[in-house]
Amino acid sequence: MTNILLIEDNPGDARLIVETLRDVDDPTTEYEITHVERVSHALELLRTKDGVDIVLSDLTLPDSRGVDTLTALSQADSELPVIFMTGTNDEALAITAMHHGAQDYLIKGTIDANTLAKSLRYALERQRFQNEMKTILAQDEINRQEIILLADQKRQLIKLNQAKDEFISIASHQLRTPATAVKQYIGMITEGFAGDVPSTQLDLLQRAYESNQRELDVIDELLKTAQLDSSRYSLNLSSVDLDAFAADRVKVLRPTVESKRQKLVFQPGADVSVSIDQHEMRLALDNLIENASKYTPEGRQITVSTARTKTRALIRVRDEGVGIAKQNHKLIFDKFSRVSNALSDTVSGTGLGLYWVRRIVRLHKGTIRVRSEPGKGSEFVISLQL
Numbered sequence: 001m002t003n004i005l006l007i008e009d010n011p012g013d014a015r016l017i018v019e020t021l022r023d024v025d026d027p028t029t030e031y032e033i034t035h036v037e038r039v040s041h042a043l044e045l046l047r048t049k050d051g052v053d054i055v056l057s058d059l060t061l062p063d064s065r066g067v068d069t070l071t072a073l074s075q076a077d078s079e080l081p082v083i084f085m086t087g088t089n090d091e092a093l094a095i096t097a098m099h100h101g102a103q104d105y106l107i108k109g110t111i112d113a114n115t116l117a118k119s120l121r122y123a124l125e126r127q128r129f130q131n132e133m134k135t136i137l138a139q140d141e142i143n144r145q146e147i148i149l150l151a152d153q154k155r156q157l158i159k160l161n162q163a164k165d166e167f168i169s170i171a172s173h174q175l176r177t178p179a180t181a182v183k184q185y186i187g188m189i190t191e192g193f194a195g196d197v198p199s200t201q202l203d204l205l206q207r208a209y210e211s212n213q214r215e216l217d218v219i220d221e222l223l224k225t226a227q228l229d230s231s232r233y234s235l236n237l238s239s240v241d242l243d244a245f246a247a248d249r250v251k252v253l254r255p256t257v258e259s260k261r262q263k264l265v266f267q268p269g270a271d272v273s274v275s276i277d278q279h280e281m282r283l284a285l286d287n288l289i290e291n292a293s294k295y296t297p298e299g300r301q302i303t304v305s306t307a308r309t310k311t312r313a314l315i316r317v318r319d320e321g322v323g324i325a326k327q328n329h330k331l332i333f334d335k336f337s338r339v340s341n342a343l344s345d346t347v348s349g350t351g352l353g354l355y356w357v358r359r360i361v362r363l364h365k366g367t368i369r370v371r372s373e374p375g376k377g378s379e380f381v382i383s384l385q386l
């Protein structure tokens, strides 16, 4: 059903339109006509009655004409299609109305059922399309505003994050000086600089010294994190033979690993020089080997190996330890994230190690991957671009 609002002050013309519409043979719709003689009546009707699909209006009415009629109607309902009916002498006015958004105009005296049906159909179709476009454009605008808002929020979050990193860095620096002084004084007392110390007190002082050392370690870890997070931090790159570099770390860490009755094996296979910050990459590789040892039971093997492809150099650290569930593979690289496993109660950690590894590898524009399953060991692979 198509509801037409006919605005026509000439009763003869109105009757003609009603009769012409009766002759329209359109299988897709039927026409229901509401006839008024003034624009003011039409506006009143639009205010009170829902469901007008299209307006068919005389161009020159007693209380309005052309563009003014259009403006008044679109203020009442901006999505309503309007077709004007004109005499041959005011076609120019009708064209102006079209420029202002009228869907079509028909010249009185030439309106037959076919022309009228076609004009109504096209007008409805065009209006529907325009309305859809309007909705899409409005949605586009909403999206654009949301993107601006998100970008703004992102900038604020980056700023907050920077402020937090700075706070951690400053607080750690401030804490380090008195904590170091405490360590020195405890050391002096235990060494007898302030006179003899009974053994019962020495025992307590020893425990204070160890706690203080742990405190200093945590402060140093926070300082290292702040340093790696700082946007001003830059690497000190130099060219090194990857096999020799990895072999050296294996040699340095072998005593610690073997003290846990684990085997540490090195398999060189890269035979290539890489440009790395040796100090930082040492920290990364040491962390992977230490983790492999921490999360592997006694008697098992840890294998460090190197390899190269056409474009990349690889360092692998494989263990036969407790493994990591798939859902935690991403999580373990987050700052301060620790995941409990069969061995985590027996080993200490702050959850910063893998965060550093990933940060350092990314500063080198490399990637780090983990392959692991609970009970089946883990493999961490650092991949660096050649």
Ligand code: ADP
Binding pocket: 291, 292, 293, 295, 319, 321, 322, 323, 324, 332, 333, 337, 338, 339, 340, 341, 344, 348, 349, 350, 351, 352, 353, 354, 355, 378
């Ligand atoms: P931490 O060892 O201090 O907890 P890390 O950032 O080094 O912090 O490691 C995060 C978590 O990843 C650990 O708590 C542990 O659950 C898991 N993990 C790291 N390396 C291994 C490994 N080789 N085998 C099993 N789990 C591991």
